[in-house]
Amino acid sequence: MTSNRTTPSRLAKRASYETDTINAILDEALFCTVSYVQDNQPMAIPTAFARNGDKLYIHGSVGSHFIRSIEDGAPVCITVMLADGLVLAKSAFHHSVNYRSVVIFANAEKVTDDAERMNVLALITDHLIPGRWNDLRPTTDSELRKTTVLAFSLAEASAKIRTGGPNDDPEDAHLPTWSGVVPLHTVRGTPIPREGGEHVSLPNYLP
Amino acid sequence: MTSNRTTPSRLAKRASYETDTINAILDEALFCTVSYVQDNQPMAIPTAFARNGDKLYIHGSVGSHFIRSIEDGAPVCITVMLADGLVLAKSAFHHSVNYRSVVIFANAEKVTDDAERMNVLALITDHLIPGRWNDLRPTTDSELRKTTVLAFSLAEASAKIRTGGPNDDPEDAHLPTWSGVVPLHTVRGTPIPREGGEHVSLPNYLP
Numbered sequence: 001m002t003s004n005r006t007t008p009s010r011l012a013k014r015a016s017y018e019t020d021t022i023n024a025i026l027d028e029a030l031f032c033t034v035s036y037v038q039d040n041q042p043m044a045i046p047t048a049f050a051r052n053g054d055k056l057y058i059h060g061s062v063g064s065h066f067i068r069s070i071e072d073g074a075p076v077c078i079t080v081m082l083a084d085g086l087v088l089a090k091s092a093f094h095h096s097v098n099y100r101s102v103v104i105f106a107n108a109e110k111v112t113d114d115a116e117r118m119n120v121l122a123l124i125t126d127h128l129i130p131g132r133w134n135d136l137r138p139t140t141d142s143e144l145r146k147t148t149v150l151a152f153s154l155a156e157a158s159a160k161i162r163t164g165g166p167n168d169d170p171e172d173a174h175l176p177t178w179s180g181v182v183p184l185h186t187v188r189g190t191p192i193p194r195e196g197g198e199h200v201s202l203p204n205y206l207p
Numbered sequence: 208m209t210s211n212r213t214t215p216s217r218l219a220k221r222a223s224y225e226t227d228t229i230n231a232i233l234d235e236a237l238f239c240t241v242s243y244v245q246d247n248q249p250m251a252i253p254t255a256f257a258r259n260g261d262k263l264y265i266h267g268s269v270g271s272h273f274i275r276s277i278e279d280g281a282p283v284c285i286t287v288m289l290a291d292g293l294v295l296a297k298s299a300f301h302h303s304v305n306y307r308s309v310v311i312f313a314n315a316e317k318v319t320d321d322a323e324r325m326n327v328l329a330l331i332t333d334h335l336i337p338g339r340w341n342d343l344r345p346t347t348d349s350e351l352r353k354t355t356v357l358a359f360s361l362a363e364a365s366a367k368i369r370t371g372g373p374n375d376d377p378e379d380a381h382l383p384t385w386s387g388v389v390p391l392h393t394v395r396g397t398p399i400p401r402e403g404g405e406h407v408s409l410p411n412y413l414p
Contacts, residue, residue: 030293030391031304033286035242035249042242042249046288046308079240081253086237086395092332092343093350097238101253125299135384136299143300165401177342178407180400182414184237186290189390194372200385207389 050123078104089166106152131205223366257330285311296373313359338412
């Protein structure tokens with residue numbers, strides 16, 4: 001799981017190539033950012049995704065400029081970041097962020113088998129809202145034809161993690177400034193029914 | 208604020224070039240992702256930032272591979288995304304995400320004036336934790352020398368926003384499936400003091 005591209009030059013102690021570590025971050029994060037190159041210009045798009053085994057999947061409209069730019073296997077860099085906390089030190093210099101991130105270098109492989117494509121759409125849907133897929137009417141052939149599904153190998157994936165409190169300088173320890181961590185969480189609020197749908201009861205997979 | 212690069216080819220109704228719209232998203236988001244190109248390979252790094260006027264600023268170690276790759280003005284794409292909600296439709300096809308995002312195409316300008324550099328460090332610190340900077344001991348010359356500060360013009364910035372409920376097909380309206388929006392929020396938890404710092408009272412700018 002390592003290559004020149006995934007080996008960090010600094011702060012190497014924060015890096016990990018453990019499959020379990022990488023997978024846990026990918027499974028918790030809701031969105032990734034896919035970066036690619038067009039005419040020497042970097043481009044980046046946030047999008048939903050899902051992981052299955054050693055592959056990460058995204059989907060999009062067959063007409064999407066983004067999807068068409070990468071579907072033939074142009075190199076991409078996919079990043080995922082979970083921000084866990086703001087680290088407040090006694091000096092500005094030692095302020096930091098607790099985070100878990102994954103960086104993946106890969107090339108898209110277009111998924112062509114319809115059963116596999118349908119399975120990926122279920123995975124992406126249930127990644128965002130576990131239990132949702134089985135509650136939906138079947139996806140039609142026409143909807144499936146309008147959708148491109150791309151797979152990316154996780155062979156060149158690495159994780160970076162920072163945890164814990166501030167690394168204050170010993171000579172700052174006596175300063176009266178509060179230092180520590182302000183945790184950050186992503187939470188789901190009370191579901192808001194669509195207009196006219198107030199009478200439909202909430203499924204038990206929603207908060 | 209428009210260019211070929213910032214004009215979307217699809218779903219143009221979601222795009223905005225209004226400075227106020229762009230600035231509000233940048234001011235609310237805590238992190239951005241900076242994408243750049245190295246040997247035809249896209250690379251992307253999540254990082255803290257701050258906006259001031261029509262500039263976005265980041266900072267990093269003078270030894271950082273990332274900072275050194277872009278400090279001489281290589282083209283970058285900076286993305287910011289606020290995920291506001293999961294949009295649940297009655298079909299998988301119409302599931303969506305409510306979000307506010309900004310994409311910026313720019314080239315780094317190195318900030319060389321020490322007073323301006325110090326001001327940017329204050330802005331980035333207070334962007335993450337409003338009120339923090341004035342509570343800290345002064346940043347030393349040595350710390351400042353170890354820090355690179357980069358500015359990016361917002362001239363080529365655009366925002367994309369999706370709000371509201373699902374766009375269900377009319378023929379799906381009768382289906383008994385719940386549809387609507389599950390809001391997403393980023394919240395700050397109870398601050399955790401550093402080991403041995405439990406006696407220091409919380410400043411009033413912390414939650």
